[in-house]
Amino acid sequence: MAMIVIAVGAAFADHQNKIVSDQAVRADVLAKVNLIRAKLEGNINGNLQLVQGLVATVVTEPYMGQQRFASLASNLFGRGSQLKNIAGAPDLVISLMYPMDGNEKAIGLDYRKDERQRVAALRARDERELILAGPVDLRQGGQGFVGRIPVFVRSAGNTERFWGIISAVVDVQRLYKASGLLDADLGIDIALIGKDALGPGGEQFFGNERVAKSNPVTADVLLPSGSWRIAAIPKNGWPSTPDNAWFLRAMMAVAGALVVIPFLVTGRLIGERQRNYAELSRLSRRLELALEASAIGVWEHDLATNELTWDDRVNEIYGKPTGEGRGYLDWAGAIHPDDLAAAHADFDRALAGGGPYLSEYRIIRPDGEIRHVRSKAIIYRGANDTPKMIGAEWDVTADVLLNKDLVRAKQLSESKNAELESARARIEHIALHDSLTGLPNRRYLDQVLEDYAADARRAGLYAALLHIDLDRFKHINDTLGHAAGDAMLVHASTVLRSKVDGEGFVARIGGDEFIVLCVVDDDIEQLALLADRVISQMREPVYYQGHRCRFGVSVGIAVDNGKDVEAKHLLVNADIALYRAKSRGRNRYEFFTEAMQSEIVDTKRIADEILGGLERNEFIPFYQPQFDAKTLEIVGVEALARWRHPEKGILAPDVFLRIAEELNVVSIIDRNILEQSLLDLEGWTAANLHIPRVSVNVSARRLQDEELIKSLRELNIKKGTVSFELVESIFLDENDDFVTWNLEQIKELGIDVEIDDFGTGYASIVSLLKLQPRRLKIDRQLVIPIVKSPQRRQVVSSIIEIGKSLGIEVVAEGVETMEHAQTLKTLGCDILQGYAFGHALDADGLKAFVRSRRLRTAS
Structure with a gap:
């Protein structure tokens, strides 16, 4: 029986020895793990907490450039930082970076295309919270x-839009080193589990x-968005038997019958336990120092008894004396009333x-100071399966105040942005x-025209x-003034607004030009009715x-034909139709047609050919002789x-003169x-041909040329050899002092002035006296009928008499028969010109x- 007791005692002692040894080793490992866990949490949270301030600034300055970003980010890289x-990745593409040196390759990285980082980036966007990956x-x-x-930033309309991602990269090796994972004398093997938190x-x-598979001691590292699991075992694995197991067994076997041996063995075990506890205390002290350095306090709450334990750092945060017990009321009583719920x-x-x-x-310290506190904890099961909560607290007052300043700055910025908007x-x-009519202008029309047609x-x-x-x-503006x-x-x-009646778009596109843009169905007659109403x-x-x-x-009207053409051609087509309306008498409307388009194309082609012809000297004079009515x-x-x-041969002025006038090249x-x-x-003259003078046509525009007289002087025109023919309807009775001066200078140069097409304009006798033309x-419209029309003959006779009375020679053109010549000679006409004597010829033809x-004559 005694042997049984001794054997049982020995077995019990051996078992207890193993339990104590295992607990001591696990406690040692756990203490080291807790120290590393605390450092990891402190380092990670500390680094990321700094970046939160930068994020708040980006919200207020969503369009900041690289220089501004680098200036703000550089303040976050202090001593001890593992950043x-x-x-910064606006729209998930990295374009902002600090520091830039060594990180150039990251610029332009699109998170959506990077398989390794896309999931975490999109998760951060979708969950709208910080995501730690890696x-x-x-x-x-x-x-x-x-x-x-x-x-996320506020856009117009006070709506939130996703700006992008701010990414903070914590250097792996520096974090491991700062957290003690790489210490050579750590004494344990550690594994970190939970990639991407x-x-x-x-x-x-x-x-x-192998660490995770070897019954490790575990602890959770709490991260801003998830956690890591730390698993640790002793460097050489868990001991299968305590170091003193065989010694204890030998002693018990040798002195099993002795009563004193159990007491000695017990004393040895107690001593071993005390040493283990001493080592545990040492490790706990190291943990306290680490927490002290990180300014983080640790607390524990027994959820069964409602007992609360604070370390010295938590007491310091709350302004409480150390060494006193704490309860739930100490915590609740310190919280600001507004934050308690x-x-x-x-x-x-x-x-x-x-x-x-x-x-x-917020908490209210005993001295009345208000501090902002952040608390984070986990729930675990302690001894006797008692639920407990252990956590950490740290003072974030400075961060909160900074955020408030940033919010105020943001509000001020938004207010200014609203004013700017x-x-x-x-x-x-x-x-x-x-500004005058309040109507949309040409710029507005350009913006809406395409969309209007598409709709x-x-x-x-x-x-x-x-x-x-x-x-x-222009007549009203010139006579009554700009105000009129x-x-x-x-x-x-006002008229256009009333006629459109809100169903169209009215714009003033310049000067005295307006646009009405509206929508019609197949019946374009409604456009004609609208134009009639406006004109009326x-x-x-x-x-x-x-x-x-x-x-x-x-009014020029153009309708979108539904073809795939740019809507701006509507304005071009309507302008073409307007030009046709004006050319047909004004105060009317015209619809744009394809025929007009063809005419414009032909006109453009002829205009280009005219300009090319001027460059190639294709415009030449043909000469029609003029004869003395008496001597012929x-x-x-x-x-x-x-x-x-070059292709069509000799062309008369009716083919090109109108287009040349539009090009301003007649002069x-x-x-x-x-x-x-x-x-x-x-x-x-060199060929011994006596041609006393040559008459040339001069346009009204050339008479207004300030350089005309200078260019004429340079030609050294012999007096009496050149006459300028001026169309009666262009200049007579016009009070243009400059034109009058030019005409006087022309006369002084010995150039005669003739009135062409007399009888078709509105010249007065006073005008003739003022101008004093030579001829x-x-x-021809008056001359051709004189043979058969006494009335026309009388008109021509009157003109000749006026010329005679004023000392002006009279030339008749359109003399097509010798009967015309004889009649005009009888009426007293001085000079005859027409097909009865000869057609227009080029220089060589005239010579012949x-x-x-x-x-x-000689024969």
Whole structure:
């Protein structure tokens, strides 16, 4: 029986020895793990907490550039920081970086295309919270833990939009080293599990895989978005038997019968336990020092007894003396009344869900100072399966105050942005509207035209554009002043608004031009009715300061044909139709047609050919001889412009003159004809052909040329050899002092002045007296009928008598028969010109004509 007792005692002692040894070893490992866990949490949270301040600044400055970003980020890299770099990725593409050196390869990285980082980046965006990922292989080299913080900014309309990601990269090796994972004398093997903060279910990313399979001591590292699991075992694995096991067994076997041996063995075990506890105390002290250095306090709450234990750092945060017991009321009583309900709610929510616990609230210290505290904890089962909560608290007052300053700065910025937006809207309205009429302007029309036509097409309708130009507006503006002109424009805009009646778009695109943009179906007659209403209303008189003003409008209409063409061509087509309306008498409307387009194309082609012809000297003079009515001797020639077209041959002015006037090149043609005529005149003289003078046509525009007299002097024109033919309807009775001066200078140069097409204009006797031309040329329309029409003959006779009475020679053109010549001679006409004597000839043809007449006369 005694042996049984001894054997049982020995077995019990051996078992107890193993339990104590295992507990001591596990306690030692746990103490080291807790120290490393605390350092990891402190380092990670500390680094990422710094970046939160930068995020708040980005929210207020969403368009900051690299320089501003680098300036802010550089303040976060202090001594002891494990931050490797901070990157800004607007729209998930990295474009902001600090530091830039060594990280250039990361610029331009699109998280959506990077398989290694895409999931974590999109998760941060979608969950709208900080996501810690890693370790990840960095594009710029090395590894890091990447904390990605989504940034949402306020846009117009006070709506939130996703700006992008702020990523903070914590250097893996520096974090491991700062947290003690790489200490050579650590004495334990550690594995970190939970890559990308996925906790125990994640991948292992540090340490040997055998650690997790060897019944390790574990602890959870709480991260901003998840956790890691630390697993640790002794360096050489768990001992299978205590070091003193065989010694104890031998002693018990040798002195099993002795009573004293059990007491000795017990004493030895007690001593061993005390040493283990001493070692545990040492490790606990190291943990305290680490927590002290990180300014984080630790507390424990027994959920069964409601007992609360604070360390010295928590007491310091709350302003409480150390060494005193704490209870729930100490904590609740210190919380600011306004935050108590929220703090309770956070606590109750953690209890209901089994943790973790996270809360932030204000406390009132005994001296009345208010501090902001952040608390984080987990729930675990202690001895006797008692539920407990252990956590950490740290003072975040400085961070909160900084955030408040940033919020105030953001609010101020938003207020200024609102003012700027209001000012921008006013400026944009001014930029898009005519200040006089309040109508949209040309710029506004350009913005809406394309969309207007597209909307009409989608609705199965057609966009139509009416281009409206005021007739006689310039006359009112010039005679009554600009104020009267402005009043007419305002009246016109009112009329157009009333006729469109809100169903169209009315704009003033410049000067006296307006646009009406509307939508029609297949029946375009409604556009004709609208144009008629506008024209009719515009005809009504407008009273301005006692004056009865009248003006009309010409309207060009173009309809979108539904083809895939740019809508801006509507304006071009309507302008073409407007030009046709004006050319047909004004105060009317015209629809754009394909025929008009063809005409414009032909006109453009001819215009290009005219300009090319001027460069190639294709415009030449043809000469029609003029004869003395009595002797039938040649007394001069009229130089007529002809175009020697390279493909179509000789072309008369009716083919090109209108287009040349539109191109403003008639004066150039006139000058070329004059210069060539002078050369031909010299050639005839050298050939002993007597051509007394040459008459050339001069346009009204050339008479207004300030350089005209200077260019004529340079030609050294011999007096009496050149006459300028001026169309009667262009200049007579016009009070243009400059034109009058030019004409006087022309006369002084010895150049005669002739009135062409006399009888078709509105010249008065006073005008003839004022101008004193050398000759009058009766228009062919009056000359041709004189043989059969006594009335026309009388008119011609009267013109001849007027010329005689004023000492002006009279030239008749259109003399087609010798009967015409005889009649005109009888009436007293001085000079005859027409087909009865000869057609227009080029210089060589005229030379041959003169020689043949000379031969006939001689024979």
